[in-house]
Structure formats: C-alpha cells, structure tokens
Amino acid sequence: EYMGRRIAGGNIRTFLLQRHLVIDHRLHQLINSGVTQVVEIACGLSPRGHRFCQQYPQLTYIETDLPDMARRKQHLLTEHQVLSERHRVMPINIFADVGEL
Known part of the structure; x- marks a missing residue:
C-alpha cells in the first residue's frame, strides 16, 4: 500500500x-x-449477486469466474441456501484456448 x-x-x-x-x-x-439480466465476469467472492437478487425480484444474476473460484463460491452460496433459478454461479475459463470454457 x-x-x-x-x-x-x-x-x-x-x-x-x-x-x-x-x-x-x-x-x-x-x-x-x-x-433484467446481469452476467458478472470475475465475480470472486463479492456478495453483489446475492444483494441485487434480494433487492430486485425480477432480476436474473449469473456470476462467473475461473472454475476453482466458481466452485468455491457455488459451495458457499449453496451452504447459505441463497442460489436459485434467478441467481446462479457458472465456471468460465478465460485462459482456455480450446474446449469447454
């Protein structure tokens, strides 16, 4: 700093x-x-998706990050039972040259 x-x-x-x-x-x-839809790339552990889904019931919020971070966030949000059809976490590997993202 x-x-x-x-x-x-x-x-x-x-x-x-x-x-x-x-x-x-x-x-x-x-x-x-x-x-009515937000796709956040590189969401990390930000609580933004959860906060916005609580505040805007019409909103679909898809959070994406590298596979390891997406799995970690998916696990944490599942533990707290805050994921739904409107609020999802998806892995996306922006470093992949070929194959699945």
Missing part, C-alpha cells in the same frame, strides 16, 4: 471500494431502466 500511495497517489483498498461503488451505482441505474 505504501508503494501504491507513492506511485499512484492512492491505495488498493480505496481503489477497490470505489470500483465496487461505481459498479453498484451503474447496475442500479441499468436495472431501474429495464435491464
């Missing part, structure tokens, strides 16, 4: 928080204008 402040003038925590706030704000705008 020290180097981030020296080189870029900020730190990674502030950058990530701002990034999430901007994404959330834009998603709210899009959903309120009629968007």
